[in-house]
Amino acid sequence: MKTFSEKLAELRRRDAMSQEQLAERLGVTRQSVSKWESGAAVPELGKLIALSDIFSVSVDYLVKDRLEEPERPETQDSQGTPDRTEEVLSSTAKLTEQVEEISRFFRSWTWESKTKLFGLPLVSICFCIYPHITRYRKIARGIIAIGNVAAGVVAIGALSVGIFSLGACSIGALALGALAFGLAALGPVAIGLLAFGPVAIGLWYAGGVAALGGKIAVGVAVVGETAVGYDASGKHILLWGDSLTQGDVEAFLLQHHPHLWKPLLKFLSFIGANIK
Numbered sequence: 296m297k298t299f300s301e302k303l304a305e306l307r308r309r310d311a312m313s314q315e316q317l318a319e320r321l322g323v324t325r326q327s328v329s330k331w332e333s334g335a336a337v338p339e340l341g342k343l344i345a346l347s348d349i350f351s352v353s354v355d356y357l358v359k360d361r362l363e364e365p366e367r368p369e370t371q372d373s374q375g376t377p378d379r380t381e382e383v384l385s386s387t388a389k390l391t392e393q394v395e396e397i398s399r400f401f402r403s404w405t406w407e408s409k410t411k412l413f414g415l416p417l418v419s420i421c422f423c424i425y426p427h428i429t430r431y432r433k434i435a436r437g438i439i440a441i442g443n444v445a446a447g448v449v450a451i452g453a454l455s456v457g458i459f460s461l462g463a464c465s466i467g468a469l470a471l472g473a474l475a476f477g478l479a480a481l482g483p484v485a486i487g488l489l490a491f492g493p494v495a496i497g498l499w500y501a502g503g504v505a506a507l508g509g510k511i512a513v514g515v516a517v518v519g520e521t522a523v524g525y526d527a528s529g530k531h532i533l534l535w536g537d538s539l540t541q542g543d544v545e546a547f548l549l550q551h552h553p554h555l556w557k558p559l560l561k562f563l564s565f566i567g568a569n570i571k
Contacts, residue, residue, distance in 0.1 A: 299357055300334040306350040307332075321345055405433060412438050419447065489559075491566075500559065502566040511548065511555075513567040521551045523567040533567075541568035 297305070307317055307328075314328045321328070321342055330336035338346065347354045407416040419437030421444075433442070440447030440457065450457030450467065460467030460477065470477030470487065480487035483494065490497035493504045501508035504515045512519030515526065522529035523544055533539075533547045544567035548560060555563075 298334065299337070300332050302357060303328075303346065304332040306346075306352065310350065317349070320349060405435075407437065415447070419445075421445075500563065502563055502570075504570065511552065511563060513544070513563050514570055521548065523547065523563075539568060541565055544568050 307314070314325045314332070318325045318328045323342070327336070327338075331338055343354055343357060347357060405421040406418075407420070408418040410417040416437040418439045419435045419441070421433045421435040421442035433444075434440075435442030435445040435447070435450075435452065437447045439449045439451075440455075441451045443453050445452030445455045445457070445462070447457045449459045450465070451461045453463045455462035455465045455472070456467060458468045460470045460472070460475075462472045464474045465472030465482070466476045468478045470480045470482070470485075472482045473484065475482035475485045475487070475490075475492070477487045479489040480491070480495075480497075482492045485492035485494070485503070486496045488498045489500045490506075490508075491502045495501040495503035495506045495508075495514070497506070497508045497512070499509050500511045501517070501519065502513045506512040506514035506517045506519070506524070508517070508519035508522075510519065511521045511523075512527075512529065513523045515524055517524035517526070518528045520529055521531040523533045523535075525535045527534055531547075531551045533544065541564045545560060545564035548555060548563060548567075
């Protein structure tokens with residue numbers, strides 16, 4: 296079966312017409328014709344109708360792979376020119392639907408697994424190439440959600456919301472992203488109960504180049520009840536020195552927060568001794 300691109304190139308060569316000549320008759324650029332023939336793009340409805348007139352074939356022949364032979368209308372007008380009005384009108388509805396389907400494919404792609412948990416697909420994927428077009432704005436929703444906008448237990452996307460969230464802007468219990476909001480947030484800009492990143496704001500704990508923590512802040516420029524850094528402000532302060540080690544930071548934090556969770560203690564101590 297021949298595709299639209301193959302048929303177009305064949306018809307143009309049959310009529311000894313260059314891409315430039317066809318482009319001029321259609322009022323488009325030569326690059327547009329080249330993309331149609333390579334299959335990289337699909338012409339809009341008006342151009343498809345114009346192509347059918349130029350090559351004297353039906354629109355159905357152009358867009359339907361199963362039609363191998365050009366369908367030339369038998370009726371002619373008084374001057375012997377084929378009268379295609381009735382054919383074009385009868386095929387417009389089908390063509391519109393076909394072009395819309397092709398357009399949807401290029402504008403968005405979605406897939407959902409048949410397996411569901413708690414009424415949600417196990418995996419939901421939705422990518423919109425043109426998300427600014429409102430009618431094609433879709434959200435991936437599932438246990439595992441992946442897309443431009445994703446919401447799920449595990450969410451991955453430009454904008455992601457989930458228990459475990461990863462994306463340019465992420466919101467979740469555990470959030471990783473360029474801009475991260477969560478109970479535990481990690482990213483260039485991180486905001487949460489526990490926040491770690493170049494710019495970190497933690498209601499309880501924060502670690503980063505610039506860190507603001509309610510209880511503990513560790514980094515270069517920091518503010519917190521207990522602060523460890525080069526430029527630190529708080530009730531309990533430990534400033535960097537030439538001999539400051541991870542053990543020193545750990546002992547300092549335990550002195551003022553004896554019940555601090557050990558893995559968190561180790562992590563904050565590591566940051567305090569190495570971010571300089």
